Amino acid sequence: MQIKNAYRQIDVGLGERSYCVRVGAGVRHSLPELVAATGARKAVVVSARPEEWTPDPGIPFLALPARDGERHKTWDTVIELCRAFADFGLTRHDVVVSCGGGTTTDTVGLSAALFHRGIQVIHLPTSLLAQVDASIGGKTAVNLPEGKNLVGAYWQPRAVVCDTDYLGTLPDRERINGYGELARCHFIGVDGIHRLPLDEQITASVARKADIVMADERDTGLRHLLNYGHTLGHALETATDFRLRHGEAVAIGTVFAGRLAETLGRIGAARREEHRTVVAGYGLPTMLPADVDESRLIALMRLDKKATSGLGFVLDGTHGAELVTDVSEKAVADCLARMPRGQ
Template identity: 70%
Template sequence: MLIGPGVRHRLAEQVARTGARRAVVVSARPAGWTPDPGVPHLVLSAEDGEAGKTLSVVERYCRRFAQFGLSRTDVVVAVGGGSTTDTAGLAAALYHRGVPVIHLPTTLLAQVDASVGGKTGANLPEGKNLVGAYWQPRAVLCDTDYLATLSAAELRSGYGEIARCHFIGAGDLRGRSHTEQIAASVRRKAELVSADERESSGRRHLLNYGHTLGHALEVGTGFTLRHGEAVAIGTVFAGRLAGHLGRITPERVAEHAEVVAHYGLSGRLPSGVDPAALLALMRRDKKATTGLTFVLDGPRGARRSPTYPSPRSPPCWPRCRAPSPRAEV
C-alpha cells in the first residue's frame, strides 16, 4: 500500500513484482492520468459510477481479456473510483479463476475504503453489491495528486466514509490532512480485514457501519445520492438507533450528527423517499439473514446488532423533508 503524491508513477515497479509480462489497464481517467505499467498492455475505458457497476460490464472486461490473450500469470490494473476497482477487480477474480490485480484508486472514497480490503462487486436491480467475490489486490497505489481533480461533491462522498471511520476505531480525523485521513482509514480497515477477511467471525462487519441504510438509500434514490452521502445518513441513523436502544448516551448520539456535519454532509433522509421501500431494500442487504441487521455503537465500541425483526419502521426513523448540508436528523 503506497499513499502520497505521485505514487502512480511507481506502477511499473509494482507490475514487475508480480512477474507479469502483459497487462490490461481498466481506466476511468484520461490518458495523461493513466500511468504506463511498463509491459505490453491494453487500455480499456471505464466509466465511474454505480450505473456502470453491472455484470454486463464485468463480462465485457473478461471478453476483452480473452481477446487480448491475457494469461493467469499476467495482471489487471484498475485506475478509477470505487465502481471501477470493484468491477475490474471482479473481472480479475473471475477470469481464469483469478488473475493478479493492482488498484490505483483516483477518488477519495476509493482511497479510504473501496479499493482496499479485497471485496469486489457488481449491483443488481434488486440491490447493491449482491454479486461479488473476495480477491485481494497485489498492490494499492493511493496517489493524492488525483484528489486535486475531484469536484466538491466527489470529495464529500469520500468524507462520508471518513466520518463513518470515526465510530469504528480510526479516531477523530477532523482537521487532518488527506494523506493522514487515508492512512488512518486504511490502517483501521486492514486491522479488521486481517482478523476477518471473509466476514466469517463478525469483526469485519464493523466496516458496514452506516451501510445498511446507506446502500438502501443509494438504490432507492436511483443512485442520485453518492455512496458517501448515503453512508453519512446511515451513520447518523445508526447513532439514533443505538441511542433509542439505550446503547449510547444522548451526547454520543449527537456526536454522530456533529461529525457528519463537520464534513459538510447531511444526516437527513432526502425528500420523496418511501420508508417502506427502504425497509424492503434493507432486508435484501447481503448482511441480512432473518431481518434487519445493523452495526451499532455501544459502551464497548461498535458491534453488530441483533436482528431487528419488526416489519414496521424502527421507532427512531428520521422522518425529515429535504436534506440540508449541515442539518441534524
C-alpha cells in the same frame, strides 16, 4: 506502517495473499515497479481517467476505457471486460490494472477474480472514496436491479496505489462524497480522525481497514464494523436510483445508526448528537431525502448481507461498535419516521 520516499506504506498481511497499500503524492509512478514484482508479461489497464493521468505499467499493455458510476457497475460490464481480456490473450500469470473510482475498482476486481478463475490485479483508486475504503480488502462486486453489491467475490489485489495527486482533479461533490467513509471511521476505532490533515486521514482509514481485514478477511465477525452506516446507506442508494452517492448515503446511514443506537438504549443523547456533528462537519448530508418511502427502505434493508434473521445493523454501544442482529422492523420504522427530512 513504513514511510519511504515521501509515501506511506501500509502492509496487509494475509499470508500468500499479502500486499502493500501506498499512499502519497506522485506514488502512481511506482506502478512499473509493482507490476514487475508480479512477473506478468502483459497487462490490461482499465481506466476511467484521461490518458495523461493513467500511468504506463512498464510492460506491453492494452488500455481499456471505463466509466465510473453505479450505473456502469453491472454484470454486463464484467462480461465485456472478460471478453476483452480474452481477445488480448491475457493468461492467469498476467495482470489487470484498474484506475478510477470505487465502482471501477469493484468492477475490474470482480472481472479479475473470475477471468481464468483469478488473475492478478493492481488498483489505482483515484477518488477519495476509493482510496480510503473501496479499493482495499479484496471485496469485489457489481449491482443487480434488486440491490447493491449482490454479485461478488473476495479477490485480494497484488497492490493498491493511492496517489493523492488525483484528489486535486475531483469536483467538490465527489471530494465531499469521499468524506462519508472517513466520518464513519470515527465510530469504528479511529476516534478524532476528522481533526487530522487529509493525507493522514487517508492513511489512518487504510491502516484501520487493514487491521480489520487481517483479523477477518471473509467478513465473519470483526469486519462487520466496516459496514457502519451502510445498512441504510445501501438502501438509500438504491431507493434514490443512485441520485445519492455512496458516501452521501453512508453519511446519512451513520447519523441514522446513532439515532437507532439511542432508541435501543445503547448510547445516550450526547453520543447520538456526536454522529450528526461529525457527519455535518464534513459538509455531508444528515437528513433523509424528502421523497424516499420508509417501507421501501426497510424492504431493501432486508436484502442486506447482515440481515440473516431480522434486520442487522452495526451500532455504537458502551463497548464500542458491534453488529446487532434481530433488530425489530418496528423499531427501525419508528426511528426512520422521526428522522428529519431534507430536499
